[in-house]
Amino acid sequence: MKIQDLLRKDVMLLDLQATEKTAVIEEMIKSLVDHGYVTDFETFKEGILAREALTSTGLGDGIAMPHSKNSAVKEATVLFAKSNKGVDYESLDGQPTDLFFMIAAPEGANDTHLAALAELSQYLMKDGFADKLRKVSSPDEVIALFDQASEKAEEPATVAPANESGDFLVAVTACTTGIAHTYMAQEALQKVAAEMGVGIKVETNGASGVGNKLTAEDIKKAKAVIIAADKAVEMDRFDGKALIKRPVADGIRKTEELINLALSGKAEVYKATNGGAVEENNEKLSLGAAFYKHLMSGVSQMLPFVIGGGIMIAISFLLDQGVPKDQLGHLGNYNGLSALFNQIGGAAFGFMVPVLAAYIAYSIAEKPGLVAGFVAGAIAKAGIAYGNIPVYKDLANKTPEQVQEILQALAKSQVSSGFLGALVGGFLAGGIVLLLRKYIKVPRSLEGVKSILLLPLLGVALTGFAMLAVNIPMSAINTALNDFLMSLSGTSAVILGLLVGGMMAVDMGGPVNKAAYTVGTLSLAESLTSGGSTVMAAVMAAGMVPPLAVFVATILFKNKFTEEERDSGITNIVMGLSFITEGAIPFGAADPARAIPSFIVGSALTGALVGLSGIKLMAPHGGIFVIGLTNNPILYLVYVLIGAVVSGILFGYLRKPLEK
Numbered sequence: 001m002k003i004q005d006l007l008r009k010d011v012m013l014l015d016l017q018a019t020e021k022t023a024v025i026e027e028m029i030k031s032l033v034d035h036g037y038v039t040d041f042e043t044f045k046e047g048i049l050a051r052e053a054l055t056s057t058g059l060g061d062g063i064a065m066p067h068s069k070n071s072a073v074k075e076a077t078v079l080f081a082k083s084n085k086g087v088d089y090e091s092l093d094g095q096p097t098d099l100f101f102m103i104a105a106p107e108g109a110n111d112t113h114l115a116a117l118a119e120l121s122q123y124l125m126k127d128g129f130a131d132k133l134r135k136v137s138s139p140d141e142v143i144a145l146f147d148q149a150s151e152k153a154e155e156p157a158t159v160a161p162a163n164e165s166g167d168f169l170v171a172v173t174a175c176t177t178g179i180a181h182t183y184m185a186q187e188a189l190q191k192v193a194a195e196m197g198v199g200i201k202v203e204t205n206g207a208s209g210v211g212n213k214l215t216a217e218d219i220k221k222a223k224a225v226i227i228a229a230d231k232a233v234e235m236d237r238f239d240g241k242a243l244i245k246r247p248v249a250d251g252i253r254k255t256e257e258l259i260n261l262a263l264s265g266k267a268e269v270y271k272a273t274n275g276g277a278v279e280e281n282n283e284k285l286s287l288g289a290a291f292y293k294h295l296m297s298g299v300s301q302m303l304p305f306v307i308g309g310g311i312m313i314a315i316s317f318l319l320d321q322g323v324p325k326d327q328l329g330h331l332g333n334y335n336g337l338s339a340l341f342n343q344i345g346g347a348a349f350g351f352m353v354p355v356l357a358a359y360i361a362y363s364i365a366e367k368p369g370l371v372a373g374f375v376a377g378a379i380a381k382a383g384i385a386y387g388n389i390p391v392y393k394d395l396a397n398k399t400p401e402q403v404q405e406i407l408q409a410l411a412k413s414q415v416s417s418g419f420l421g422a423l424v425g426g427f428l429a430g431g432i433v434l435l436l437r438k439y440i441k442v443p444r445s446l447e448g449v450k451s452i453l454l455l456p457l458l459g460v461a462l463t464g465f466a467m468l469a470v471n472i473p474m475s476a477i478n479t480a481l482n483d484f485l486m487s488l489s490g491t492s493a494v495i496l497g498l499l500v501g502g503m504m505a506v507d508m509g510g511p512v513n514k515a516a517y518t519v520g521t522l523s524l525a526e527s528l529t530s531g532g533s534t535v536m537a538a539v540m541a542a543g544m545v546p547p548l549a550v551f552v553a554t555i556l557f558k559n560k561f562t563e564e565e566r567d568s569g570i571t572n573i574v575m576g577l578s579f580i581t582e583g584a585i586p587f588g589a590a591d592p593a594r595a596i597p598s599f600i601v602g603s604a605l606t607g608a609l610v611g612l613s614g615i616k617l618m619a620p621h622g623g624i625f626v627i628g629l630t631n632n633p634i635l636y637l638v639y640v641l642i643g644a645v646v647s648g649i650l651f652g653y654l655r656k657p658l659e660k
Contacts, residue, residue, distance in 0.1 A: 003119045004146050006078040006103075009139035011035050013081035016100070021089050022563075025049070025066060028079055028102045036074060038104055043072035048102075050304075053564035055175065055230070058091030059184055060253060062134075063124055067103035077104045078120075080142055082134065090563075092249045099133055121183035123149055125191055167198045169262050170214050170222040174205035174229035175248045185228045185251030186212075192255040198263065205233050224262035225270070226251070232366045235270070243270035291427075297363035298426055299586045302356040305348050312345025317578055317625040352582065353381040356589065357426035364430025365437065365459075368451060372433055372459035376425030379467040380417045417471045423589065424470050429463040436462075493534050493611035500535060501542030501607015501643075505599035508546055508581045508588055517543070520620070532616035537630060541610050542603035544623055545643040546584035547576030549602055552648025553655070560655045576644070579623030587651075594654040602647025609639040 011031045018024040029045055032038040047068030051057065058064040079102040086096030101120055123129055129149060136142050171189050175181035186202045193200040201218050204211040216237070219225070224242040227233060228251025244258060244267045251258065261267060319338035333339040354377030361373025417424075436458050442450045503516035520539035554561045554569030561569070568586065575583030588595045615636050619626035627633045 002150065003078065003123065004143055004150070006076055007080060007143060007146065008035070008037065008077050009143065011037065011077065011079045012139045012142060013079070014137065014139070016081050016083040016085075016087070019083075019085055019087055021052075021087060022049075024081075024083070024087050024089070024100065025052075025102075028066070028081055028100065031081075032077060032079055032102070032104055037077040038070075038072050039074055040072035044068060044070050044104065047072070049564075049567070053562070055181070056090040056092065058089035058097050059181065060091050060093035060095065061124075061130060062086075062091075062095065062098045063101075063130060064089050064091065064097045064099070065101045065103065065120065067105075069105045069107060071107050073104045073106045076106060078102070079104070080133075080139075082136075093253060099130060121187050125184065125187040167263055168222050169193065169198060169200045169224055169226060169259065170218050171200060171202045171226040171251075172205060172214070172229060172233050173202060173248060173251055174231050174233050181230075181248045181252065185248050188252050188255045189226065189228070189259070193259055196256070196259060198259060200259075205229065205231070224267050226258050226262050228252075228258070232363075238270050241270055242267040294360050294363040294427065294430065295423075295589060298356040298358070298360035298423075299589045301359040302352055302586060302589075305352040305355055309345045309348030309350075309352065312341050312348065313578065313580060316340075316342035316345065317622045320622075320625075349582065350381070352585070353422045354378045357422040357429065360423070360426025361430035361433065364427070365433035368437065368455035368459060369430045369433040371456045372429035372463040373426050375460050376429040376463050376467055377422045379464065379471065380421030380425050417467075421467070421470050425463070425467055428466050428470065429459065432462050432466065433459045493538075493614065494608050495611075496535060497538035497542075497607035497609070497611025498604050499607070500539050501545075501610075502600045502604035504539060504542040504581060504607070505546050505584075505603035505647075506596065508585050508599070513543070513581060532618035532629070532631070534611055534614055534616050536620065537615045537617035537636065538607040538610040540579050540617060540619075540621070540623065541615075541636060541640050542607040542643065543579050543581040544576050544640050545603040545606050545647055546581055546588070546599040547572035548640070548644035549576075549599055549647030549651060550584050550587050551576065552644055553652035556648065557652030557655065560652060560657050562658065577624040579621060591655060595651055598647050598651035598654060601650055602643035602645075605646055606639050606643030609642065610636065613639075615639075 013028065013031055016024060016027060018027045025048055026045065029038065029041055029048070032044070033041050038044045047070040048066050051068055052066065056064075057066045079100075081100040081102070083098045083100070086098050089097035091097050103120075123146065126149065129145075132145055133142070136145065171186075173182050173185035173189070175185075182204050186204050189200060189202050201214060201222075202212060203214045214237070219237060219241065222241065224244065225238050227235075227243065227245045228248045229245070230248050242262070242265070244262055246254070246258060316333070316338040319341060320334050333342050354374050357377030357380060358370055358373035361369035361376065363369075365372075433455060436455055440450060440454060440458075442454075500516040500519060503512050506512040516539055520533065520536040523533040523535040550572040551569045554566045558566060565587070572583045584595070584599060588599065613632065613635060616631050617626070618629040624637075627636065630636045
């Protein structure tokens with residue numbers, strides 16, 4: 001498909017009025033919606049911003065290519081727009097952007113937008129083409145410019161011949177989404193190599209698969225290898241070759257530097273002894289940097305489940321207003337419609353912990369690590385049975401008392417470790433699969449069997465058994481905390497409020513959090529006839545603090561958070577007010593040394609203040625939606641606000657500024 005077949009003259013914007021990134025995106029989407037190519041503004045915008053959150057589509061040299069394959073797209077379309085003022089689009093080169101190509105593809109478009117991006121990349125790398133686009137004054141001129149370039153275009157050489165001295169290189173380009181940056185880097189390497197008289201073959205690891213794949217003969221005759229990639233690529237094949245590894249942006253912006261370094265003989269020889277992992281910039285990643293990279297891979301994939309599921313559950317609480325006091329334990333599930341929202345939100349939440357572990361493992365060990373990571377996360381969430389649990393048959397013939405006894409025995413046998421267990425499990429799964437890749441040797445003819453059968457099978461088995469060791473100590477900690485808290489139930493409400501409040505923020509939904517919540521609900525069951533429980537009030541107020549603290553921090557310290565994190569901060573308002581502490585998990589997981597202590601301080605303070613004032617609550621859940629069931633609603637909200645502000649300021653102050 002030609003790019004001219006997708007460029008629509010009726011949606012082009014040749015004088016963008018917006019001067020800020022989000023506003024520019026919205027102006028372009030509005031044009032697509034107004035002309036019927038996109039059916040839902042918010043849905044398509046969400047897709048565009050989700051892509052921007054991975055890496056900016058501002059490619060440098062004043063060009064940006066925002067894109068989304070989206071259910072709101074009616075017909076595959078490329079919108080061209082230009083700004084006469086220039087826009088700060090967070091581009092790779094830090095310069096203003098004035099040329100925009102917004103690519104919209106339907107969900108079933110069979111990679112139409114990928115083909116369009118690849119072709120666009122080829123045009124925009126041509127000398128002077130972008131400058132000509134900046135001078136157009138009508139949509140017809142835009143189409144004509146592409147037509148002219150298409151007529152003059154020659155089939156690009158997939159392999160540039162070596163020069164007289166025999167210099168020949170091979171390269172691999174890949175970006176996180178496998179779209180624009182992948183092909184821009186390919187074009188840049190081919191173009192600059194041709195100008196330098198250097199032979200080169202470039203393999204693309206794009207979203208539509210591997211293109212122009214390097215053969216064993218290509219690699220054998222190459223003087224060196226250039227890897228311009230932001231994600232894992234197949235590395236073992238380069239064993240013994242001089243190799244340079246850089247981000248994909250360097251393949252676009254520092255092309256000549258990479259080629260010169262590859263030819264200089266100074267590149268280090270790659271040794272495929274680490275399971276195919278690659279050194280970053282020819283230097284081994286520090287332990288901290290590697291940990292952060294893999295952790296963020298899991299957190300970014302988990303975030304949509306937290307947001308979508310959390311808001312659905314919050315809506316279920318809102319719909320369940322007016323529940324009788326003797327049915328408060330069913331808040332969110334009392335009415336039919338609210339129960340549907342709660343179940344849907346709960347289903348999304350159910351994936352949160354397994355997805356975190358899975359994509360940490362995927363970042364470490366690629367696809368073979370994914371299944372082992374999912375297993376680790378599922379075991380951390382749901383638990384696994386220990387000991388000799390008898391198999392019961394003919395339950396229909398058992399008395400109700402016998403069935404209850406069986407269920408209690410099974411429940412006690414299930415040991416889970418929650419969010420923190422998933423963190424450990426994700427790294428454990430990735431490490432296990434890496435070791436398997438390193439030490440399992442098979443003939444080349446069986447490499448496919450190794451990847452498809454041996455690594456997933458052994459990875460799942462070994463990870464599953466290893467999680468036994470993770471879950472057992474976490475369960476012991478959980479039990480000890482429960483016993484300790486119950487022993488404090490008759491002591492000072494301030495001390496107990498301080499303690500359970502702080503615990504609510506330790507792992508935000510994990511065993512420590514659940515231990516505090518269990519104490520709160522048990523105390524509530526014993527105090528409904530006396531007006532409610534102070535412990536339950538402290539637990540709920542403290543649990544509302546971390547998500548609200550995230551919002552405070554992202555507002556007061558904007559320069560320390562990415563645009564995606566700031567957007568997530570806004571959704572945390574809803575989750576915080578709904579007593580969904582898990583909304584803060586992505587921030588706690590991404591920066592635990594600063595976030596978690598900050599959250600603990602504010603939550604503990606709120607819990608202590610609630611205990612000091614003797615505020616009571618008659619509901620086990622619901623957040624702001626059950627505020628009328630406290631004996632002092634206004635003071636209760638003030639205490640939540642105090643904790644959120646304290647935690648938010650502390651978190652924002654401690655957090656490191658974003659790297660520029």
